[in-house]
């Protein structure tokens with residue numbers, strides 16, 4: 001999670017229960033929300049979760065114990081080790097090296113550098129009983145945050161992969177002893193805190209293909225779960241680089257050149273001019289990381305990097321299109337060329353009631369602390385949203401810090417008792433959820449049905465938004481006339 005998202009999350013607090021933010025979105029979603037409610041009544045996630053977690057099942061109890069033992073005996077130390085040796089996104093070389101060694105020693109086959117990302121990996125274990133069973137996936141991150149005095153694990157990503165390994169080893173022990181067919185996969189996903197979004201790149205490269213379910217843990221200042229539906233913790237984002245190319249020349253004969261900095265500045269100013277044309281929830285922030293080399297040389301290359309955000313992706317697309325046009329306009333006006341590189345996209349993800357309630361029932365049963373009983377705004381189990389639209393899953397977040405995200409307090413708790421006990425529970429619950437998914441066909445069906453239906457509803461929501469926005473985002477200017485009596 002990013003700091004800006006946290007601030008926005010606070011701003012948006014009154015709407016925490018629903019994923020829709022603006023009055024337009026709330027109105028457009030009315031029918032879809034009613035259908036989500038009907039779906040939830042049919043799936044009955046709370047009753048199902050109570051029934052599943054209430055079963056007396058010695059095999060599951062043994063697996064939960066085993067996941068806890070693995071955490072206690074090895075993974076807690078590994079989590080602290082990564083915590084004491086923080087590495088920022090895309091540079092998590094030592095963490096990955098250590099994790100890969102550990103996974104290989106536990107019988108996993110590990111492929112590194114997947115999707116062309118140096119610090120991404122996939123670890124696979126195939127059951128000796130065969131692979132004719134579900135593919136059970138776990139996500140692990142390991143990147144640290146940046147601070148002026150160096151990197152630090154203020155979001156407790158150090159624990160994520162050790163937690164995933166503990167959960168996987170609990171499950172593996174059961175599958176081996178009972179000869180249960182299936183596959184366990186741990187996805188090492190780098191650089192959660194910095195763009196471009198690694199999970200989107202891995203998703204587009206097909207790395208998650210064939211996975212039936214994904215579980216992941218994350219640090220949490222309280223134990224909470226999400227409502228069923230779709231949404232994102234904060235906003236949908238397009239990350240776009242505008243690269244202007246001109247022609248170099250000495251400034252004393254600048255007429256021979258074409259100034260890419262003039263283009264960048266004109267574009268930057270045009271974007272400010274666009275702000276009043278956008279709805280008030282729009283959020284646009286940009287920097288000019290490349291502005292030329294020397295004052296006496298006409299800048300031949302400049303880069304303007306923007307994060308464009310809006311609560312829904314339909315209006316976001318409209319904003320991005322207008323910004324792209326502004327960039328082309330600036331290029332045309334200065335005799336330069338512009339290349340538009342949309343290098344990152346974050347979208348609403350899908351949250352499943354069936355898995356959220358199952359996780360939460362385990363959290364209560366196994367004694368998680370600081371439980372928030374109010375279901376929170378729906379958000380996918382991973383921050384890009386893309387993977388959650390394709391593969392059902394759950395993000396587990398047991399109370400692991402008395403401080404909030406991205407703080408030194410959270411870092412300290414991550415290597416102390418509060419974090420350790422939270423992570424141990426994360427691992428046990430993830431292992432239990434995967435066990436239930438593996439052994440209970442009716443749960444598997446419910447998860448698949450709920451995911452398929454929510455995916456359709458997300459598409460319907462976007463269609464409805466397109467209709468509602470049509471008059472204001474179509475190419476032909478069609479502003480609504482000033483209302484009579486509106487004199488302010």
Ligand SMILES: [Zn+2]
Pocket residue numbers: 001155157192218
């Ligand atoms: Zn995080």
